[in-house]
Amino acid sequence: MKDSNSGAFRSGFVALIGRPNVGKSTLMNRLIGQKIAITSSKPQTTRNRIQTVYTDERGQIIFLDTPGIHKAKNKLGQYMAEVTESTLKDVDLILWLVEPSDYIGAGEQEIIKRLSGVKTPVMLVINKIDKVKKEDLLHIIDTYRKELDFAAIVPVSALKGENTNDLTDTIFTYLPEGPQYYDEDTVTDQPERQIAAEMIREKALRNLSEEIPHGVAVLIDRMKEREGGTLIDIDATIICEKESHKGIIIGKQGSMLKKIGTEARRDIEMMTGTKINLKLWVKVKENWRDSDTLIRNYGYRDPEED
Numbered sequence: 001m002k003d004s005n006s007g008a009f010r011s012g013f014v015a016l017i018g019r020p021n022v023g024k025s026t027l028m029n030r031l032i033g034q035k036i037a038i039t040s041s042k043p044q045t046t047r048n049r050i051q052t053v054y055t056d057e058r059g060q061i062i063f064l065d066t067p068g069i070h071k072a073k074n075k076l077g078q079y080m081a082e083v084t085e086s087t088l089k090d091v092d093l094i095l096w097l098v099e100p101s102d103y104i105g106a107g108e109q110e111i112i113k114r115l116s117g118v119k120t121p122v123m124l125v126i127n128k129i130d131k132v133k134k135e136d137l138l139h140i141i142d143t144y145r146k147e148l149d150f151a152a153i154v155p156v157s158a159l160k161g162e163n164t165n166d167l168t169d170t171i172f173t174y175l176p177e178g179p180q181y182y183d184e185d186t187v188t189d190q191p192e193r194q195i196a197a198e199m200i201r202e203k204a205l206r207n208l209s210e211e212i213p214h215g216v217a218v219l220i221d222r223m224k225e226r227e228g229g230t231l232i233d234i235d236a237t238i239i240c241e242k243e244s245h246k247g248i249i250i251g252k253q254g255s256m257l258k259k260i261g262t263e264a265r266r267d268i269e270m271m272t273g274t275k276i277n278l279k280l281w282v283k284v285k286e287n288w289r290d291s292d293t294l295i296r297n298y299g300y301r302d303p304e305e306d
């Protein structure tokens with residue numbers, strides 16, 4: 001990949017942080033050109049740190065998508081906050097994503113306080129610029145500029161792909177010369193079964209109303225390729241917190257579960273390039289989000305641990 005004509009190979013770790021729902025996962029997927037992290041219009045979609053890799057002739061960027069910064073209401077929330085906090089250490093660059101608004105609320109102030117103490121360069125990314133007029137953008141940039149000493153301020157639309165190539169260019173200018181950490185085919189550290197579980201959770205998030213999806217976890221019980229490699233069988237369980245939620249997730253004559261299953265199957269087929277036979281079950285585990293053991297069992301564990 002190294003090209004002696006185009007300068008030194010640059011590489012480094014870049015954390016994406018910000019309030020829930022600002023578009024961190026959408027942006028990361030856009031920058032690497034593939035859907036790895038799940039996204040939804042509901043806050044607190046991302047629960048674990050998700051690492052992805054972008055490589056071109058200029059260098060290699062390792063992105064770390066993090067759970068949105070919010071006040072934790074349970075142990076799962078505390079866990080998510082720790083994931084984000086620990087990601088801020090040892091990165092070469094922080095991308096702070098914000099909504100395109102000139103109102104800097106208490107949540108943003110908290111983040112500013114936190115970031116003013118770190119030595120790592122911080123780049124402000126104003127996302128969702130497709131929602132505002134160009135002239136308002138200048139005012140937003142001006143408001144934020146006064147709050148912190150940013151390495152750069154880059155407005156983008158992650159959804160529409162506006163200005164995202166410029167963002168990649170700017171990121172490279174802030175990365176040190178360094179090695180290629182991963183081979184150029186590596187896209188993520190997430191195992192396929194974990195991405196499959198997340199895709200099922202995404203469909204639950206997108207199809208179910210407010211409170212239910214926040215209490216949902218997904219476990220892959222079995223993921224096995226049939227002989228000949230033409231089909232993968234997946235058995236998965238959707239965990240929820242209440243018997244009444246279970247009824248809603250299953251839906252009238254199983255209609256909701258079927259919808260979640262059909263949509264998830266399509267995404268998993270896209271990812272694996274193989275036909276999928278997906279079977280879903282629903283189980284109740286009351287208050288699992290407040291149980292250390294259960295949140296670990298459902299895959300929420302310290303990213304530094306095995």
Ligand SMILES: Nc1nc2c(ncn2[C@@H]2O[C@H](COP(=O)(O)OP(=O)(O)OP(=O)(O)O)[C@@H](O)[C@H]2O)c(=O)[nH]1
Pocket residue numbers: 018019020021022023024025026027038039040041042043044045046047066067068069127128129130131156157158159160
């Ligand atoms: N209009 C518009 N919507 C966007 C843009 N980027 C993301 N979104 C939408 O914003 C919502 C949240 O996106 P996510 O990528 O899940 O946000 P997140 O910051 O990862 O959220 P958490 O994981 O909950 O912290 C989704 O409905 C996206 O489609 C954008 O550039 N423009």
Ligand SMILES: [Mg+2]
Pocket residue numbers: 024025026037038039045046065066067068
């Ligand atoms: Mg996210």
